[in-house]
Amino acid sequence: MTIQSFTFNGFMTNMYVAHREGEAAIIDASCASSAEQQQVDAYIDEHDLTVTHLILTHAHIDHILGCAHLESTYDQAFYLHPSGTPFYDQAAQQAQAFGVTIDPPERSTIPLTPDDTLTVGGVRFRILHTPGHSPDSVSLVADEEDIAFTGDVLFQDSIGRIQGLPQTSKADLMASIRTKLLPLGDAMTIYPGHGAVTTIGRERKQNPFLNNQVPGFAE
Ligand SMILES: [Zn+2]
Numbered sequence: 642m643t644i645q646s647f648t649f650n651g652f653m654t655n656m657y658v659a660h661r662e663g664e665a666a667i668i669d670a671s672c673a674s675s676a677e678q679q680q681v682d683a684y685i686d687e688h689d690l691t692v693t694h695l696i697l698t699h700a701h702i703d704h705i706l707g708c709a710h711l712e713s714t715y716d717q718a719f720y721l722h723p724s725g726t727p728f729y730d731q732a733a734q735q736a737q738a739f740g741v742t743i744d745p746p747e748r749s750t751i752p753l754t755p756d757d758t759l760t761v762g763g764v765r766f767r768i769l770h771t772p773g774h775s776p777d778s779v780s781l782v783a784d785e786e787d788i789a790f791t792g793d794v795l796f797q798d799s800i801g802r803i804q805g806l807p808q809t810s811k812a813d814l815m816a817s818i819r820t821k822l823l824p825l826g827d828a829m830t831i832y833p834g835h836g837a838v839t840t841i842g843r844e845r846k847q848n849p850f851l852n853n854q855v856p857g858f859a860e
């Protein structure tokens with residue numbers, strides 16, 4: 642599977658096009674400006690891809706700024722964990738609170754839960770519910786490819802923010818990382834919502850939040 646990453650908007654939010662055999666999933670919608678949106682569309686065009694899935698790791702504003710554009714361009718709705726629906730439906734209010742502008746999405750989301758499996762170009766993604774940074778955070782795991790899209794749960798040398806955001810939980814966040822992400826194994830490559838690509842092995846060894854190096858995050 643080929644993974645193309647983009648980093649867009651003032652929050653420096655990653656989005657990914659994951660494709661194989663001409664089928665593509667778009668993971669998160671951080672393309673905010675028309676120039677950013679054109680970059681994504683050009684990539685899809687140049688590689689002659691059919692977008693089969695639009696997926697959100699969670700519905701924070703920085704991940705949904707391009708939803709309206711992608712919904713209409715690729716004529717489909719986004720998959721989102723059901724607990725993210727209120728955030729999605731209040732996109733305009735979220736934007737106002739963070740001082741950004743948005744073309745609000747118009748379609749209802751498709752509920753995405755741990756019972757679901759999504760297949761993209763023959764690659765199966767299972768869904769892990771990994772709340773804490775937000776109630777709706779999910780991680781998409783393709784075991785056969787050793788890749789996972791984890792949104793704002795686990796970053797290189799950091800973890801998802803829990804201060805100044807609604808409905809966060811430090812206990813849930815740490816449980817999501819320790820009981821759902823770390824067991825994916827050291828070889829698993831992590832494509833996060835912000836910052837560089839990393840691996841479970843690297844973060845298990847070096848992430849200060851997982852190694853008793855940050856006050857308040859000791860085991
Ligand atoms: Zn977030």
Ligand SMILES: [Zn+2]
Nearest residue numbers: 654703793834
């Ligand atoms: Zn984010």
